[in-house]
Amino acid sequence: MTLNRRTFLKGTVATGAFATAGFPHIWMKNSSLARAAAGEIKVGVLFSLTGTTAIIEESLNKATLMAIEEINDQGGINGMKIAPVVEDPASDPATFAEKARKLVLGDKCVSVFGSYTSASRKAVLPVFEKRNNLYFYPTLYEGRECSKNVIYTGALPNQQQDDFVPWLVEKFGKRWYLIGSNYIYPKEENNYCKKLLAGLGAEVVNEEYVPLGHSEFSSVINKFHSEKPDVIFSTVVGDSVVALHRQYRAAGLDPEKMPMASLTTSENEVAAMGGDAAAGHFTSAPYFMVWDSPENSRFVESYRKRWGGDKVTHFVSEPSYFQVYLFKQAVEKLAASDITPPNIREAIKGEEMIAPQGKVRIEKENLHTWLWPKIGVCKSDGQFEILKQSSDWLEPIPYKAYENQVCTEQGLKES
Amino acid sequence: MDILAAQIVTGLSIASILLLVALGLAIIYGTTGVINMAHGEFVMLGAYSAWFLQTFVGLSLIESLVPIFAMVAALGWIAERLVIRHLYRRPLDTILATWGIGVMAQQAIRLSAGGELRYVQMPPAMANSISILGIEVSAFRAFVLVLAIALFALTWYLMYRTSVGMKLRAITQNREIASCFGINSNRIYSLTFAYGAGLAGLAGALVSPLKSVSPEMGTTYVVDAFMVVVLGGVESLIGTIASSAILGQLNGFLAFYSNDTIAKACVLVAIVIVIRFRPQGLFAAKVRA
Numbered sequence: 001m002t003l004n005r006r007t008f009l010k011g012t013v014a015t016g017a018f019a020t021a022g023f024p025h026i027w028m029k030n031s032s033l034a035r036a037a038a039g040e041i042k043v044g045v046l047f048s049l050t051g052t053t054a055i056i057e058e059s060l061n062k063a064t065l066m067a068i069e070e071i072n073d074q075g076g077i078n079g080m081k082i083a084p085v086v087e088d089p090a091s092d093p094a095t096f097a098e099k100a101r102k103l104v105l106g107d108k109c110v111s112v113f114g115s116y117t118s119a120s121r122k123a124v125l126p127v128f129e130k131r132n133n134l135y136f137y138p139t140l141y142e143g144r145e146c147s148k149n150v151i152y153t154g155a156l157p158n159q160q161q162d163d164f165v166p167w168l169v170e171k172f173g174k175r176w177y178l179i180g181s182n183y184i185y186p187k188e189e190n191n192y193c194k195k196l197l198a199g200l201g202a203e204v205v206n207e208e209y210v211p212l213g214h215s216e217f218s219s220v221i222n223k224f225h226s227e228k229p230d231v232i233f234s235t236v237v238g239d240s241v242v243a244l245h246r247q248y249r250a251a252g253l254d255p256e257k258m259p260m261a262s263l264t265t266s267e268n269e270v271a272a273m274g275g276d277a278a279a280g281h282f283t284s285a286p287y288f289m290v291w292d293s294p295e296n297s298r299f300v301e302s303y304r305k306r307w308g309g310d311k312v313t314h315f316v317s318e319p320s321y322f323q324v325y326l327f328k329q330a331v332e333k334l335a336a337s338d339i340t341p342p343n344i345r346e347a348i349k350g351e352e353m354i355a356p357q358g359k360v361r362i363e364k365e366n367l368h369t370w371l372w373p374k375i376g377v378c379k380s381d382g383q384f385e386i387l388k389q390s391s392d393w394l395e396p397i398p399y400k401a402y403e404n405q406v407c408t409e410q411g412l413k414e415s
Numbered sequence: 416m417d418i419l420a421a422q423i424v425t426g427l428s429i430a431s432i433l434l435l436v437a438l439g440l441a442i443i444y445g446t447t448g449v450i451n452m453a454h455g456e457f458v459m460l461g462a463y464s465a466w467f468l469q470t471f472v473g474l475s476l477i478e479s480l481v482p483i484f485a486m487v488a489a490l491g492w493i494a495e496r497l498v499i500r501h502l503y504r505r506p507l508d509t510i511l512a513t514w515g516i517g518v519m520a521q522q523a524i525r526l527s528a529g530g531e532l533r534y535v536q537m538p539p540a541m542a543n544s545i546s547i548l549g550i551e552v553s554a555f556r557a558f559v560l561v562l563a564i565a566l567f568a569l570t571w572y573l574m575y576r577t578s579v580g581m582k583l584r585a586i587t588q589n590r591e592i593a594s595c596f597g598i599n600s601n602r603i604y605s606l607t608f609a610y611g612a613g614l615a616g617l618a619g620a621l622v623s624p625l626k627s628v629s630p631e632m633g634t635t636y637v638v639d640a641f642m643v644v645v646l647g648g649v650e651s652l653i654g655t656i657a658s659s660a661i662l663g664q665l666n667g668f669l670a671f672y673s674n675d676t677i678a679k680a681c682v683l684v685a686i687v688i689v690i691r692f693r694p695q696g697l698f699a700a701k702v703r704a
Contacts, residue, residue, distance in 0.1 A: 050522075052631050054530045182676050210675040213635060215626040216432070218425040218556070219670035219678075225551070226418050239532055242627035250537065250553035250625060252544025272532030272627055276542070 040083040044103030046114025051091025057116045062307050063317040064113050067324035077331045093123035100124040104133045134341040138319035142188030143398040146407035152368040153319035157192040158400040160263050163390050164284035165196040173230025174202035182209035186235035192401040215243040221251045234262040242273040255280030266314035275382040285315035286371040287357040288384045296356035322355035366407040368396030421550050428556040430663025431563040436636045437643035439614030445650040446587045449509045453517035455633025457612045461487050461619025462628045466533045483620045484613040491612020495605050525630045537624035559621050648696025
């Protein structure tokens with residue numbers, strides 16, 4: 001028998017039809033109703049492993065997976081293992097939304113850990129709100145969001161700035177130069193900063209935004225020379241941070257007289273710019289790698305053991321790590337048949353744990369996290385020295401810059 | 416007055432980086448007509464070579480410049496031999512092919528060196544600023560400026576004062592006739608491509624202590640390089656240096672008096688207007704077709 005095209009096609013179609021009929025789970029694998037079936041709890045892990053922000057998101061992916069492995073090694077949650085489904089959204093917001101849909105609808109994950117940029121969080125938000133699923137977001141961000149479907153474990157503007165700005169004004173002076181990357185996060189941070197500065201009687205000599213990914217700061221540095229501000233408040237992000245610090249150093253400016261105070265410079269960026277360029281500049285964050293606590297030594301040690309001795313932990317990878325444990329504590333309270341995203345949300349409200357940075361708690365009103373802001377100065381060995389920790393943990397207030405708006409359990413209240 | 420002078424120096428410094436990045440592209444594009452989308456990746460490979468030689472071999476940046484040129488030129492030569500050689504008569508296909516080479520180079524680096532930002536140390540002797548005529552200038556930026564001009568002079572010499580350069584110019588004017596006179600155009604093209612790639616590698620190594628080193632760093636440089644070449648005019652070395660200077664100063668001044676976002680937009684608008692009225696660029700060489 002000769003195999004011509006028509007018989008070949010017929011045969012293929014028939015085989016295909018038989019296969020799908022014979023093995024319905026191939027096309028019906030998503031029909032299982034119980035989400036915690038087969039003794040495992042499926043969660044999504046959605047950090048970019050390629051593209052521009054992969055540089056940082058890789059470390060968030062690693063911290064998340066490490067926490068999951070640790071929990072599984074300790075016996076899982078009520079005997080069930082956490083099964084991570086890792087997707088790579090390639091630093092592209094549209095792909096983030098698509099992968100989020102896949103994780104929520106296709107894989108039936110009960111929660112997803114993911115995102116670094118605000119753009120990617122905004123892109124996946126409709127998916128989680130529409131399907132009433134739950135997204136764990138580890139990054140410090142601009143606030144002004146009140147979603148019932150996101151657990152925010154990073155710092156808000158009020159948590160990073162309330163101690164930092166008055167401290168800098170007192171120590172260095174009242175003429176401030178605000179520089180940031182040109183997108184929503186720096187603008188909202190500066191918005192809040194200007195409010196604080198106005199209250200302290202300080203003055204903003206210039207407020208400027210550079211394009212994302214910008215790497216030529218010589219004109220900006222000339223402006224530093226001519227304006228001579230007391231403090232340069234930087235919310236420049238990504239590789240621009242590295243370029244700004246290195247060019248500042250090369251131009252012979254002195255951090256003793258005109259320090260840069262940043263909300264975005266972590267150990268990660270410092271490793272790339274070199275300790276000499278970073279030394280003498282300040283960062284405010286709830287977590288630094290050098291923080292001295294038993295929980296943190298354990299975290300740093302296992303992170304380096306798992307991923308390599310030269311790796312650093314930083315203020316976004318730490319929340320990526322502890323938020324998995326908060327998830328675990330919430331799920332532990334539920335019966336296997338009750339493990340659904342809305343139940344997890346209710347269970348996680350008010351949940352507390354000792355994280356590497358200190359004791360944290362999920363605020364039940366707005367699902368943000370109570371954190372311990374710290375002020376660090378960078379040293380030439382590439383690590384920070386912690387100068388000050390806030391006297392108490394700080395409440396998250398996502399609408400602090402907007403007096404007439406409050407985020408509550410019922411949603412956003414305007415007065 | 417001080418500010419004005421400082422700003423002119425800043426513009427020169429921006430221009431020198433533009434010139435470094437664009438020079439290799441100008442030569443490849445101007446002579447072979449290949450639109451080399453992988454040019455930025457050769458810049459990136461140069462930066463990673465600097466990082467590699469510094470971290471694993473222990474060479475300082477200055478010592479490693481010659482090896483970096485050789486390494487990236489060799490990679491360019493291989494790319495030309497394997498891929499681009501077969502596409503000289505299909506210039507549009509080279510866009511896709513070189514873009515593919517660029518993507519592969521990015522991923523190869525990501526897989527071998529990892530995705531995180533890398534650190535290349537600035538030569539310690541040049542880490543501080545020096546004072547020229549009362550203006551504080553970063554010593555390293557001054558060094559980059561001098562080196563960019565030196566490389567430009569070297570390139571000009573190769574093109575106009577050596578027999579290889581003469582053959583290259585002959586091929587550029589008319590490949591078939593040049594071949595009739597016994598010029599091995601394949602060999603000349605390979606050499607040109609390797610030289611252009613090597614220059615890109617040097618550019619990458621020289622910017623690495625001022626900026627950051629990541630697998631994606633090339634994409635911004637290739638755009639800058641194309642702007643310089645398009646504005647200056649293809650096949651014109653003088654055009655390349657002149658348009659680098661113009662773009663550098665324009666960028667510097669606009670960024671100083673407004674901000675970098677506006678400067679970037681205004682420069683692009685200016686280029687669009689110029690090529691609307693002078694599609695051949697500002698300094699196009701007059702060549703009989």
